[in-house]
Amino acid sequence: MSIISQEKFKEISNFHGEPCVSIFLPTQRGGKEVLEQKSRTQLKSIWDETKKELEAMEVPGEKIEQLGKPVQELIDDAEFWRHQSDGLAIFSAEGFFEKFTVPVNFEAYKYISKEFYVRPLVPVFNGDERFYLLAVTQDSVSFYEATKHSIGEIEVDDLTPSQLEDRVGYDYEEKHSKSKTQNSQTGSATTHGYDAANRDDKNEILRFFRAIDKGLHEILRDEKAPLVVACQDYLFPIYKEANSYKNLFDEVVPGNPSDSDMLGLHQKALGIMEPHLEKEKRSKLENFKEHTPEQVSSKVSDIIPAAFEGKIDTLFLENRGEVWGTYNEENRKVETEEQRSSKNTSLTNLAAAKVIENGGAVYLVEHAFMPEKDAGLNAIFRYS
Template identity: 70%
Template sequence: MSLISQEEFQKIAEHKGDVCVSIFIPTQRAGKEVLEQKDKKHLKSSWDEAKRKLEKKGISEEKIKSIGKPIVDLLEDPEFWRHQSDGLAIFAADGFFSKFTLPVNFEAYTYISGEFYVRPLVPVLKDEGRFYLLAIQQDNVKFYEATKHSIGSVYIEDLTPEQLEDRVGYDYEEKHSKHKTQHNLSGQSTTHGYDAANRDEKNEILRFFRAVDKGLHQVLNDENVPLVVACQDYLFPIYKEANSYNNLFDQVVPGNPSDTDMFGLHDKALKVMEPHLEKEKRDKLNNFKELNPEKTSTEIHDIIPAAYEGKIDTLFLENRAEVWGKYDEKNRKVETSTEQSDNTYSLMNLTAAKVIENGGSVFLIESAFMPEKESKLNAIYRYS
């Protein structure tokens, strides 16, 4: 899975041309839809739609063919369609092509203008949702780096033991079973022997977990993001005792990690961590309501010039909404329109790209949760 970096985002956001085509489609990781090549058919349909729009704009057949060649090549690449995530983003212009297979559920959308449409990429750029996920059992250890929208494996095999037997140095299961079957002379199981076996089991698991923790220290030494543990419930108190990392998340992702794959673990971890991951957004929304009105704005005619000047700390955009128009940077003049035309473009897309370029934060918010619902853009200023 390819994530998009800040540099890649800026390269796309800053590209200008006569014709820039942005295509977003939802995709499937596996299942019947993959076998039936529905994602491939969806892209073909979207490109066919884009071609019709380009023809209507009077774009030459030669230029359309040049813009579309990398897309046609993708359609003919069976290997590409076997490795999808939740969404596909494509940016194509004459002499420019970029694609991203991303863990974001895009709504299908095709945008043609003199710039690319980058607003749907905003969730991928937020780093505040980053965390580590440790899936640990007595016979298996897996480590992942994740965000709200992505997860990837981190290689730790040279840092930590892979299973308990690697740490304790003998056949743990055989030794433990002998403890459990010890009997006294009367043929009854002894409580003392059973308790001793339990103590031995816990101590050996603790030694194993301490070895894992020691190995992870080389990865986590300079980090301050949450470490989330996925394991069976009875193991989590033992891991907490072994842990030395100062940002261990205090709730376990329950169940046997082997019962699902990496993406299933990610989904389960997000459910446990949701309150934490939403904290920054929640705090910013509360800030908007509490700040002096001079530090906030809901007026697009003020917000866009402020975005160009680097004045915006946080921008809230109403999800699934759009504002068309154009901006004259020299005269700081905003003109809005009811629809897109050859002379207008997405002002929400323009503003989001500028805020990110100048180091601000952008959040896509459902209409019911916008701070000021009468406006599709709300902003918090860095200074008045």
């Protein structure tokens, strides 16, 4: 699974070219749809439509072929389609290609313009709508990205040790076995697999967990989503001591994670996480009208300049809603238009990109739950 960092998001959202092609489609993790190659067939269909649209825009055939080459390689890669999450995002331009497999249920969509369309990626950057799950024992490390409705594994073998012996040395197992034998001979008790009073054992586990924490930092350093740990109870205090990630969730998913598969771990994690998911979003939606008129706005002419200037704390976008128009950054002038054209752009996409770049929160909200329902964008400002 490809994780989208803040830096990569900024690179994509600030890229300009003629043309930039953005494609989003739903994918499946397994089952009949994977066997029937449903997503693979759907991408082929979307790309065929995209080629026709590019031809109608009088894009040279050579450039269309260049844009489509990496897309076609994906279509032809049978192995790629066996390892999907819930959605696939593709960005292709001259000299540029990126793809991301993410736990977001995209609707099939294509967008051709002078910039990439990043708005569907908004849930990836909502810390209270998704979470990370680390399942760890002394013999295994598994890492997942999840939402309320989905979970997908992230490969971390190249970032973290896969078992304790990889970090502290293979003499650990021999020493550990001798310790247990000696304890059984003398009648002394062990607790949950290691002597709670044995500092050496704890220190070695602590070194193991610090190595895991260091590796995960490569993924989590810019993240806001909570990290939930699934491990045996006695290990969690040691992991908390090793942890450097500021959004570590304070409750552990109890039990031995080796006793559950990925879906079982997801269900257990939701048991402790669900009350906290989307908590901040709900609170901000409920309190929108309690702010003074200077602190909020539903006017596109106010919101777009504020997004560029880093003044927006929270942006609500109507899901499936769109606002077309243009923005002149020099004079801060916003022009809206009824229909999409070759000369305008998605202002909701523009606003979402800038707010995320500047550290604000962006949420896709169904029409019925928008604070100001007559507008496609609602914003809470950081300052007036």
